[in-house]
Amino acid sequence: MSGEVFRFGRYALDAELRRLSCDGQQLAVDSGALELLCHLVECRDRVVPEAELLDRMGHGSEVSRIVFADWLRTARLAIGDDDRRQRLIRTVPPHGYRFVAPSAAIPGNPSAAPTGGPVTEADHEVIRFCRSADGTRIAYALTGEGPPLVKTANWLTHLDLDRTNPMWAHWFDGLTRGRQLVRYDERGCGLSEWTLRSFTLDDLGAVADAAGLDRFPLLGVSQGAAVAVAYAARHPERVSRLVLTSAYARGQLVRADSDSERDAAEVDLNIARAGWRSQDSSFLRYFASQFLADATPAEWDAFAAYQRQTTSPANGLRFLEEFSRIDVSGIAHRVTCPTLIVHARDDARVPVAQALELATLIPDSRLILLESRNHLFTADDSAWPTFLTHLDTFLGEG
Known part of the structure; x- marks a missing residue:
């Protein structure tokens, strides 16, 4: 530059x-x-x-x-x-x-602060880079000030876009109140390296090390919750508290217990594949509607356009395949820290049965079900402020 x-x-x-x-x-x-x-x-x-x-x-x-x-x-x-x-x-x-x-x-004057509106806690952000164990470049961000909260990566993120994207902007306002949010782009998307070698928990550990964190509360959203469960199970000395929302222990193909469920899982995956390969709006809208059940078609289109900005079609397809086969059900019982599980009763993407399974598997856990159909809580969802209240109360206990 x-x-x-x-x-x-x-x-x-x-x-x-x-x-x-x-x-x-x-x-x-x-x-x-x-x-x-x-x-x-x-x-x-x-x-x-x-x-x-x-x-x-x-x-x-x-x-x-x-x-x-x-x-x-x-x-x-x-x-x-x-x-x-x-x-x-x-x-x-x-x-x-x-x-x-x-x-x-x-x-230019790189040290000059931008002019504009009032500075909020979420305005204090620094994007940095570190290397995972296999040398993959991982982008991470420190946002806000106060005690840390680490958020695992989930489908799909872009550190530089998320804070102004309507789907995620309210998350930063809520998660950075009185604390510092540490988040990162998963390998293969966002500002992290797009060359995919293999999926690993090392990225989360590398970010925590780079941020100078020894022990920290961990937040997992959607498939990022499975990553959080696996990390907490394998590194109990590092995770003080665990928050899981819209979570599942087993991916869609793994948890299919009958021929009809397997057929449904394959159809769902094929529709998502078709959308990513062809960029056909009808396929992409169907996929987006599972994440944002109460959104408008225009908002579904915006969600699809945002995803196209976060990763390549080839990587998007690989993410879909990997996420459908996630399974942490065999190690969830090894999580020893207090755990809060929050789930929408009518989640259109992940059935509430998955939250019940996690609550059964994790010994020191509590389950809260909220009235919503959205897999990702939106800014105008009545469940959103309730989720924040439970999150703040739970982290405050620690």
């Missing part, structure tokens, strides 16, 4: 800090669109080939043209441009794209 701040009209783009502001107010723009904008502005003296942008955006992995189009549209809208007028970012067929707005580059 050049360390310069590029100014054009009402906008200022800090290429080093990846910050875009308008009239001194920092704008929330997803990282893919922001990186695309930075590259175009830095290369403003030439037409940038689409192939170059795709390679830059993918960091060595393939980026679909649908995702690229989303990023380009988002970048344009962020600076008051659009596909028709192209006053700032011009399409130059068949060669590529060029940033054409008059701009001035001045030395």
